[in-house]
Amino acid sequence: MNKETEIKLRASRETLEALRNHPLLKKRNKSGWERRELFNQYYDTPERDLARARVALRLRRDGDQFIQTLKTRGQSVAGLSERNEWDWYLTKAKLDPKKLTDDCWPASLAELDKKQLGPIFTTDFHRDRAEIAWGRGKAKVVIEAALDLGKVIAGKQEEEICELELELRQGEPDALLELAAELAAELPLMPCDISKAERGYRLHDADSYHLGLPLPELTAETSLDDAFAALAWHLLGASQRLAEQYRFNGHWKLLADWVRQLADLRALLGSLGQAAPRASSHDLREALDALLADWRPRLLAGEHDEAARHAAPQQFADELAGTRWGLFSLKASRWLLGRAWTVERNARGTRQGQAALGNWLQRFLAEEGQALKPELYKRQPEDLAEQLPRLERLLVWLRLARQVLETLEVDRAYGELAKLAELATAPLDAEVLAARSEQAQTLISLRGWKALTR
Numbered sequence: 001m002n003k004e005t006e007i008k009l010r011a012s013r014e015t016l017e018a019l020r021n022h023p024l025l026k027k028r029n030k031s032g033w034e035r036r037e038l039f040n041q042y043y044d045t046p047e048r049d050l051a052r053a054r055v056a057l058r059l060r061r062d063g064d065q066f067i068q069t070l071k072t073r074g075q076s077v078a079g080l081s082e083r084n085e086w087d088w089y090l091t092k093a094k095l096d097p098k099k100l101t102d103d104c105w106p107a108s109l110a111e112l113d114k115k116q117l118g119p120i121f122t123t124d125f126h127r128d129r130a131e132i133a134w135g136r137g138k139a140k141v142v143i144e145a146a147l148d149l150g151k152v153i154a155g156k157q158e159e160e161i162c163e164l165e166l167e168l169r170q171g172e173p174d175a176l177l178e179l180a181a182e183l184a185a186e187l188p189l190m191p192c193d194i195s196k197a198e199r200g201y202r203l204h205d206a207d208s209y210h211l212g213l214p215l216p217e218l219t220a221e222t223s224l225d226d227a228f229a230a231l232a233w234h235l236l237g238a239s240q241r242l243a244e245q246y247r248f249n250g251h252w253k254l255l256a257d258w259v260r261q262l263a264d265l266r267a268l269l270g271s272l273g274q275a276a277p278r279a280s281s282h283d284l285r286e287a288l289d290a291l292l293a294d295w296r297p298r299l300l301a302g303e304h305d306e307a308a309r310h311a312a313p314q315q316f317a318d319e320l321a322g323t324r325w326g327l328f329s330l331k332a333s334r335w336l337l338g339r340a341w342t343v344e345r346n347a348r349g350t351r352q353g354q355a356a357l358g359n360w361l362q363r364f365l366a367e368e369g370q371a372l373k374p375e376l377y378k379r380q381p382e383d384l385a386e387q388l389p390r391l392e393r394l395l396v397w398l399r400l401a402r403q404v405l406e407t408l409e410v411d412r413a414y415g416e417l418a419k420l421a422e423l424a425t426a427p428l429d430a431e432v433l434a435a436r437s438e439q440a441q442t443l444i445s446l447r448g449w450k451a452l453t454r
Helices: 013-020 023-028 174-184 196-204 224-249 252-269 278-304 306-321 324-337 347-354 357-372 374-379 381-404 410-424 430-444 447-453
Strands: 002-010 034-044 055-062 065-072 075-077 080-090 118-133 142-154 157-170
Touching: 002 174, 013 142, 013 157, 023 118, 023 174, 034 196, 118 157, 118 196, 142 174, 142 196, 157 174, 157 196, 174 324, 224 252, 224 306, 224 324, 224 347, 224 357, 224 381, 252 278, 252 306, 252 381, 278 306, 278 324, 306 324, 357 381, 357 447, 374 381, 374 430, 381 410, 381 430, 410 430, 410 447, 430 447
Parallel strands: none
Antiparallel strands: 002 080, 002 157, 034 055, 034 118, 055 065, 065 080, 075 080, 118 142, 142 157
16 A cells, blocks of 8 residues: 555646746756556446545556556545555456455445446546656655646546646655645646546536535644644635636536635634734735635625626636636645744744633634624614624634534524624615614624623
8 A cells, every 4th residue: 555645736738838848847857757648447336335435446557557546535635635545457457356355445335246346437648747856955855746638538528637746755745835836836726636536426427526525623622723723724625626616617606605715714814813923824814815805896796796607707717827826725735734823923822822722712702702892883884894804703713613612502693693794795775784783783682692702
């Protein structure tokens, strides 16, 4: 068994050609580019049991070699993935189920009749690969760069494969993100954690691509640093999957959810006080502010204008054709991987970062809730929009971590606060003003809200 650590970056044909001749790769290319034609047949049962178990089984022809491979899903966040992989070299192009022993086969599939396994889809492409020496001080780093161009074919449907894969051969995972970020500063590269197998399943069944990521398992004893890291990774990973799926099918709700993930991540970055000094997150906050400044108005326009909805997919394609989204995603991943917010904070910030989440969150919600002053906006509903950043800071923690609180009726308080935040972004008219005032009154009368803010 091998552990595969890699990052996939969606590209265009023009970008692939530019990568082949990129000075950064040219300078560190120790092997030269080698082209290989790879023909891959993926297997599953008619009921897609392997897909549900999050494993992929393929038979690859690479020149005169036939390789049977089993891959687990493993961990995958924001394009950076770690998976277990088993390879078997065969003498002919025929699947050998006997190789799928208990050493690698998922326990959840122990009762599966392997005779049911049959061809599902193919991924055929040519790969230009090179070995990149990415020195980082005295640490030796070896990365395999692969430029893949071809097609996923499932029945009568197909999708282009056009991507850069960076696979770690030696060194630390941060090196992958460092190299990817330097390339993405000049070329449009979109971190994307959908595998070629997932693309095939998606073509076969449009609903098979799982957008939802499991929420981090937090407890009241989890440190604030650990909770913040887990939630930020979750939001970044969710935004990546939403961006990929909206690019694929253009469904409006996916764009709305993508913008919400960015707003949540921005609120999270602004919520930690001295535990995450503002200087440490300055560049990420600026990048998020720029993205939200462009996409929030488009989202609001699309809620009331069909033409704006129709224009959004092309606007999103234009976004991905630039470097902004990919570069932000890669920089955010490096920042989280290295826990950059902890590096230069003071002793008080360190104590806060090490505090138990349950204690910190109760204080945070009380302070922010008191500063919100919803009773003021009951009388002056026209000014509620000025409180949107505070509302979003409250909501992101209540949405993702309220399970660690022992407050009565916290779910109801979260729901009513979310309604108030939605009204804060609604276009002003007499009806909205009245609704804001009424909703503020509803919130301040709740037992759960009073308990959170006392």
